[in-house]
Amino acid sequence: MRIRFTSPHPKDFPDEVLQLIHERDNICKQIHLPAQSGSSRVLEAMRRGYSREAYVELIHHIRKSIPGVSLSSDFIAGFCGETEEDHLQTVSLLQEVQYNMGFLFAYSMRQKTRAYHRLKDDVLEEVKLRRLQELITVFREEATKANKTSVGCTQLVLVEGLSKRSATDLCGRNDGNLKVIFPDVEMEDATDSGLRVRAQPGDYVLVKITSASSQTLRGHVLCRTTLRDSSAHCSPD
Template sequence: PAGAVPVQRARRAAAPLANCEEWGGETGTAVRHLLFMSVIIPSLILPTIWNRLQHLKALKARRQQDRLPLRIGILGCMAERLKEEILHREKLVDIVAGPDAYRDLPRLLAVAESGQQAANVLLSLDETYADILPVQTSAGGTTAFVSIMRGCDNMCSYCIVPFTRGRERSRPIASILQEVKMLSDQGVKEVTLLGQNVNSFQDMSEVQFQSAAAPVLSRGFSTVYKAKPGGLRFAHLLDQVSRIDPEMRIRFTSPHPKDFPDEVLQLIQERHNICKQLHLPAQSGSTRVLEAMRRGYTREAYLELVHHVRDSIPGVSLSSDFIAGFCGETEEDHQQTVSLLREVRYNVGFLFAYSMRQKTRAYHRLQDDVPVDVKQRRLQELIAVFREEAARANEAMVGQSQLVLVEGPSKRSASELCGRNDGNIKVIFPDAEIKDAAGCKALVRAQPGDYVLVKVTSASSQTLKGVPLCRTTLACSTA
């Protein structure tokens, strides 16, 4: 699962470029501009990126000789973070544009065409690209991602996002609803609302809502910043989005555990098309490490939230993030994380070894003192425990019927279909003729975008397998 996250982020980050009115477009047969979109890059991957650019060096030289110059650009978080190094390293890159500078690309390209290097990595306090709807590139696609906000205010000590993406600013709700309606009209069956801290959404664009009270945090949680009062909150957005299409599933990621008021949990429980799946990034099971991370909660407060979520949303599927080997982490701290994995028993996990990043508070205030081999050993231990507990959680579904949104053929067998259940767990089942719950006598074969009721026959830590029972609808299956 971890490998898919940067790819999804990069694809979504590039969306504003595809439909920007200011974009000039290319003509002719030879590509003149080669632009690379980047997300936040762990330091261990940077050499691979530099090697990729080096492979273009000879091509750029040949194009210069042929009088068809090739301009290379780096966009996104890497551009903001490593501007000076990118521009000065062998003069290979012509254009550097940070995540808030995409509207400035026509000017940057014009400067580059004159033979000069061009850069804009200024972070904005209000840029959300709200007026630029993304082009739906995959015809017949069943799922889509909708960015609802940019930046982050949490300032966790390990995280570089506030320094590469800026402070939190939310899109106007009207533009989000317009985009979701457009996706529904195109036949999309599942939308994921995206934000670095998605559930702290706060639309301040409407004057009449600017006098509302400040947000209420989860019990036992705190912030390092003063919460702003006013605005339309995430619960209001989630309510409005879920009303657009009763046959469209709604997910959201990535939330912060501090921003789960009861009204959000109640809404998830009540609406049949809001998935009963929550991402609760813990990062560590040690209160001491959580304090060093500036997460704003203790182990006990986090566990209290987990119990409250499960009481409020019976059968909810939980996922989480964990960092192995953070600054100052001891073996005792590590074992507390192991025990948290066992106690909560997550269905999905994203686990990483700590990689220090420049500009962060940890870089300036803490020591990256856990050896690499220890980080890797601890990471492997966490992965092993997660898989063991996830397998047990998934095995509890054997014998149950799960509603699956079909995504397409299985990658391993053309005779099987693949989709995901409400808890975002992959489900594999035979591509066979099945009944249609609508009542038609003829048997049907499920297609991408169909909802199929599947009886689970076996489970692993990452996948469920089963037999298809019938094609149905989201509303009928939850009636």
């Protein structure tokens, strides 16, 4: 069984947690670290409890503690009072960190929140949408750069099933929760010499990555394996 630590607050990363993620093969080397904004002023208005500088320092510490870790985040465009300078600081954070995955949204006022009662939703809708598109464009550029570092590496992939875009391809997820596409062909079974199999949902396979985009990796499958046996064959990003 593999464990994935999801949606923590940036304050929830004592060194003991990072060390555990680094040491245990059954804990995925992927961390979702919601930033929401790259502006310390906006983060304070959101009452996030950290500054941009503290967030970036944590990113550096995580990458030092868990080599090859995959990072994802959440961002909001057009929060109450966000200026153009605040927006540009979020753009620069995306460029600085180079996340592997991201979830980006235009701000929408919600009832029963502090912002609903105390702040004014004063950023025009067209401005929110323009800023959101700019964030998406920059995110895709930077994520493509980050994901291309996996090209040439051999990765463990948990098979999910057929690709939605091709009946001749399979789709799965790697350690960093990125989608990996590879041909649905016969392969060796690393645990049973001479046996050839076709991968099924729930199987682990080794895939050598040949190309990457902002959302997807592609490669060719090497063999079926197990979580226990895979570590000797996987190459770090």
